């Protein structure tokens with residue numbers, strides 16, 4: 001930050017960084033599809049934290065909560081929300097040994113002694129989860145959520161084979177444990193769900209076969225998997241778990257009847273004695289030098305661990321000392337922030353040095369332009385890397401990346417490597433700052449900056465590159481799934497001017513195709529047949545294939561269910577679209593805006609004229625009492641299980657959702673209904689009991 005920065009540019013800089021971080025949070029926590037590496041993300045967050053710390057007045061004037069002070073939020077639709085008994089906090093990451101020394105120095109000061117005992121544990125790069133065991137029985141698994149309240153993923157976690165449903169209570173024989181290891185009445189145990197590399201590769205291969213997007217790394221796949229709504233599918237993917245942390249415990253952990261553990265190291269031993277999967281190794285040491293030595297040992301061992309280990313977590317060992325130093329923000333903020341008794345140290349990811357030969361731009365089907373570094377090939381984490389993403393123009397400017405620069409590329413388990421840093425010392429004397437092109441590389445139209453975002457977009461609806469990508473998308477397995485119509489054939493058809501857009505596909509004849517391939521008779525016949533068969537593709541596939549921004553498969557299915565034809569969807573009002581459960585203003589507006597564009601109206605008309613009559617979803621329950629209605633179940637009903645109630649509602653055409661909003665039509669509440677019932681009341685949503693539900697279903 002230059003010294004002469006004015007308050008207003010500071011404020012806009014802070015706001016911009018916050019927005020950027022929020023967008024990455026959304027992609028990481030909710031969509032499990034991050035766009036940048038953890039390292040880059042940490043850098044952004046650090047830059048914001050430094051900026052905010054240096055300018056408290058501007059920060060105060062901005063008002064809104066900074067992402068620096070927030071844990072991400074992973075909560076998603078379709079899950080029951082559960083409050084953690086003890087909030088789930090997170091830790092800031094450091095990549096710097098100096099900061100570990102500072103951490104120790106702070107504790108020495110707070111506790112008045114140099115001689116501090118620590119544990120050093122692997123930092124597992126998985127998805128945080130909180131398990132509840134009651135009298136030794138596994139009863140619940142909840143995601144971190146916003147730290148206070150997470151999603152109930154119990155059914156999915158039950159598919160993890162190594163997780164015992166019942167804790168062992170036999171004596172452990174471990175020195176650290178004198179008493180018998182009987183589990184407490186209630187305990188929240190924290191850990192990470194992860195996936196091994198092998199399993200990650202197996203599932204990604206299947207994803208690609210099915211035309212679905214590949215997951216960036218094992219962590220994102222694990223995060224996506226625990227958020228699947230069908231535990232039967234979760235069971236086909238091998239999730240694993242490792243436990244290391246303590247949440248609530250009743251009675252208190254040092255009580256004899258709770259197991260009598262009073263430190264992180266005795267807790268770790270207790271976890272093992274209970275038969276839970278724990279870290280392969282942890283270090284119990286005294287003083288910061290021993291901590292640093294343990295971290296070095298861990299670094300040498302970690303590649304042999306079952307779980308991805310991206311760092312070390314250093315914890316003050318004694319619970320009594322942890323209580324003394326407590327948490328940041330305790331007492332003042334509504335929720336606890338990070339513990340003062342722990343510190344996360346991250347290892348820098350695998351990197352290699354190479355040179356940027358050129359920077360090319362990729363135009364996606366939405367028109368988003370992504371800069372790519374074309375590299376001198378280099379070996380990185382076992383594969384040869386020739387290209388790396390530069391993310392966007394802002395990132396290029398922030399890192400001052402130039403053609404001819406020597407750069408560090410990084411691959412932290414991700415599929416696409418990224419340029420993380422320029423080696424300035426090796427910059428050629430004659431290098432010039434990279435000027436992001438102002439025009440689309442494919443069609444020459446001036447690029448426009450995405451509203452409120454960081455991407456530059458080609459806004460020409462007729463851009464040949466966009467058209468090519470759109471046709472590919474429409475024909476892809478994830479959308480209309482036209483057999484035999486891959487990238488290569490789309491290119492061929494475009495270059496021979498046989499098609500200009502998606503509708504033309506449906507007019508192709510065998511005669512036009514025949515000359516394209518030597519003895520292409522069978523091929524031409526098959527392709528024409530494959531295309532014709534898709535005139536009656538499922539409506540949602542066609543909607544997905546249109547490539548409306550914000551509309552993926554799930555939203556396309558909702559739209560198909562609600563509007564049942566392309567014509568009806570094209571005419572739907574913004575208000576009608578917003579009414580769909582799970583649709584925010586942004587998605588609804590995107591749909592409406594898309595259909596408002598003359599070129600898109602023409603596209604739809606041409607599809608219809610070409611005889612495309614997509615099939616709406618089956619209408620089994622349209623006449624049901626709950627047709628088009630969204631219900632939320634909460635609490636325990638007297639005689640119906642959750643599954644039974646849900647099946648009855650769905651059979652009557654209703655949809656069961658996990659959270660209460662203005663769009664909820666009814667909340668069905670049973671015994672011990674909690675926050676959802678309160679929310680229903682505060683929003684004025686009709687509350688039913690089991691009797692009311694049965695009466696409505698019976699048509700009374």
Ligand code: IVH
Nearest residue numbers: 089090091121122123124128244313339344
């Ligand atoms: S202790 C009190 N121990 O990394 C909050 N966390 O960057 C700290 N993690 O939120 C939790 N391995 O999700 C702890 N051995 C370990 C860990 C670990 C991975 C995760 C956890 C935490 C984040 C901190």
